[in-house]
Amino acid sequence: MNISDNLVKDLVIHELASSGKAEVLKEMVSALKATGFEFDVEKALGVLNDREKLGTTGIGDGIAIPHGKLECLEEIVVIVGRSRDGVDFESLDMKPCKIFFMVLAPEQGAGAHLKVLAQISRQLKDEAFRQAFIDTNDKQELLNLLGVS
Template identity: 40%
Template sequence: MRIADFLSPQAVVADMQARTKAEVLRELSATLVRAHPTLREDRLVAVLQEREKLGSTGIGEGVAIPHGKLAGMDSLQAAFCVSRTGVDFESIDGKPTHLFFALVAPENSAGVHLKALARISRLFKNPRFRAAILEAPSAADIHALIVQEDARP
């Protein structure tokens, strides 16, 4: 499984406008809906909010991976947004979060969901990669960087 299998270029935002955690979840959901019009934004927001109640998905180093499962989906879908200013996402390191990778999986897809989370987490551990994403000028450039980095062995 490659990230390009579930992250379309249309689901990438180079300069998100959200300034709060709630706004981030709404903007990620809206981004997913733009790329996949059959999804419902209100349901996506609810799923992501429900997961955040268990504990922040801000994994540190400026990265958060909000995620959840949604009934009626037939495949894994993702959105990726960059906040140039950073958002207090209650991250485990207490630092502002700049890189948001939302992942929504079909309700009965534990294996695929966990593999995708692990792959994303591994990718964003690389500080040079995170810096390159923050410096990328456009959504197309960001998507290309993610696909390129994910293709490395």
């Protein structure tokens, strides 16, 4: 399984406009809605915010991996965002997050959900990859880095 297996170019946001945690979640969920996918944005945000209440998904090193399960999904969806300036995501290391991978999964199929989270985590352990992600100059460069065509 590669990090690009669950990525599509319309769900890669080269520069997030949002500057706060709640706004980032909304911007990323709204990107999915903008692709024509029919679902309740507020319900999705509720699921993500409920997960954040359990503990931040800002894991450190400038990375946040917000995730949740939605009953309306049939397959896993990954939404990627970058913030050059960083966003206070209440990260474990208290540093701003610049790299965002949102994982939305169907209610059933926890195994696949966990595999995707693990693959993303493995890729993001690579400091050179993280720096290249942050340093991308445009969306195409970010897509190339992620292996999305």
